[in-house]
Amino acid sequence: MRTDELINTLVADHAVQPRPKPIAHGLVMAIVGGLAISLALFSLTLGVRPDIVSALGTWRYDLKLSVNLVLVIAAAWVALRLSSPTTTPRSAMRALLVPALLLLAAVVYELVTIPASAWPSRAMGVNGVLCFASIIFLSVLPLTATIYALRRGAPTSPAMTGAVGGLLAGGLGATVFAMHCTNDSPLFVAIWYALAIGLVSMFGVVVGKHALRW
Amino acid sequence: MEQQRVHERDRTWAEWMRAANAGDEIAYRRLLEALAPFLGQVVRRGLRSGFGNCDVEDVVQETLLAIHLKRQTWNEREAITPWVTAIARHKLIDSLRRRGRHVELPIDDFLEVLPAEIPTERLSSRDAERLLSVLSGRQRDVVRAISIEGMSAREAADRFRISEGAVRVALHRGLSALAVSCRDLDQ
Numbered sequence: 144m145r146t147d148e149l150i151n152t153l154v155a156d157h158a159v160q161p162r163p164k165p166i167a168h169g170l171v172m173a174i175v176g177g178l179a180i181s182l183a184l185f186s187l188t189l190g191v192r193p194d195i196v197s198a199l200g201t202w203r204y205d206l207k208l209s210v211n212l213v214l215v216i217a218a219a220w221v222a223l224r225l226s227s228p229t230t231t232p233r234s235a236m237r238a239l240l241v242p243a244l245l246l247l248a249a250v251v252y253e254l255v256t257i258p259a260s261a262w263p264s265r266a267m268g269v270n271g272v273l274c275f276a277s278i279i280f281l282s283v284l285p286l287t288a289t290i291y292a293l294r295r296g297a298p299t300s301p302a303m304t305g306a307v308g309g310l311l312a313g314g315l316g317a318t319v320f321a322m323h324c325t326n327d328s329p330l331f332v333a334i335w336y337a338l339a340i341g342l343v344s345m346f347g348v349v350v351g352k353h354a355l356r357w
Numbered sequence: 358m359e360q361q362r363v364h365e366r367d368r369t370w371a372e373w374m375r376a377a378n379a380g381d382e383i384a385y386r387r388l389l390e391a392l393a394p395f396l397g398q399v400v401r402r403g404l405r406s407g408f409g410n411c412d413v414e415d416v417v418q419e420t421l422l423a424i425h426l427k428r429q430t431w432n433e434r435e436a437i438t439p440w441v442t443a444i445a446r447h448k449l450i451d452s453l454r455r456r457g458r459h460v461e462l463p464i465d466d467f468l469e470v471l472p473a474e475i476p477t478e479r480l481s482s483r484d485a486e487r488l489l490s491v492l493s494g495r496q497r498d499v500v501r502a503i504s505i506e507g508m509s510a511r512e513a514a515d516r517f518r519i520s521e522g523a524v525r526v527a528l529h530r531g532l533s534a535l536a537v538s539c540r541d542l543d544q
Contacts, residue, residue, distance in 0.1 A: 144485040152504035153425040159525040161380040163429040228443035297427040
């Protein structure tokens with residue numbers, strides 16, 4: 144094929160949509176859409192915990208929610224940066240330290256303020272396995288929407304971008320699940336939530352490796 | 358002096374791309390026509406650094422296609438040359454990898470390249486018909502009419518008796534499919 148023929152074609156195609164929508168636009172839609180579907184599934188299956196109003200006033204609950212929300216925001220920011228071909232992945236990933244350090248600080252605070260004998264029961268909580276499974280269940284559709292939105296990007300590392308997309312989706316699923324879950328200790332969050340989100344992130348790697356190639 | 362020329366050139370290209378984003382078709386054509394020889398140099402230089410071999414024009418065309426399909430990833434406030442070379446680098450690495458090599462190209466090598474006149478006709482090793490054969494019927498007809506026969510979307514719509522909108526959809530889907538199939542063609 145001749146290069147000038149290709150250029151003719153590209154120019155003809157350009158006329159259709161001179162300025163394609165930025166990726167941020169698609170990603171926000173994916174987050175809003177993914178969140179809406181997860182919330183719908185959530186209200187059909189698990190439902191909000193009965194003591195939500197009083198829980199909202201406790202630091203542990205608020206922190207659990209905040210850590211997940213901060214993770215969603217940080218991951219969205221990083222995923223957008225990774226979607227540009229000029230970004231070096233290492234520097235872009237730094238924003239993910241914010242939710243990680245927030246949780247770490249809460250864990251340290253919890254360990255210092257409660258007696259060591261209470262650690263295991265706080266860490267194991269009431270039903271860790273349900274929590275783990277529910278977060279994954281609530282993250283699947285957000286992950287699909289996120290990867291779909293990121294397909295318009297041009298990441299130098301599809302696998303890493305997929306991983307961050309997985310963190311975003313896992314964070315969304317966890318934020319929704321947090322409204323049901325009565326285990327508010329940072330120790331519980333650092334184990335069960337992190338495990339579930341980590342697994343969703345691994346799904347993201349597997350899917351992203353193929354879906355985000357360009 | 359040379360750096361100044363590189364800087365000037367980047368400003369011109371960025372200006373064209375911004376104009377293109379605002380709907381200026383002529384600016385977009387100018388940009389792509391200016392990028393084609395530049396990309397040829399970038400690719401040749403990348404290959405000269407001692408890494409394998411492949412058809413330069415194949416990579417140039419894949420890069421132009423990727424620049425087109427991923428143009429939303431360029432930030433209007435940033436320089437355009439690093440973005441263009443990053444895409445060329447990605448495509449070159451991808452192309453060499455398909456031939457079974459593991460490669461690491463230093464990105465800095467690419468930035469200082471100046472355009473030179475390329476005397477020969479720019480033709481990739483891939484046969485257009487073979488490339489188009491991966492497309493489904495309507496997409497193939499539309500892409501062929503517009504690329505090889507140089508028709509406008511309006512003329513193609515008249516010929517195939519479909520709406521102009523349908524021509525555009527077929528063209529866009531066809532281009533996306535071509536970008537995907539380029540990866541598999543060499544294998």
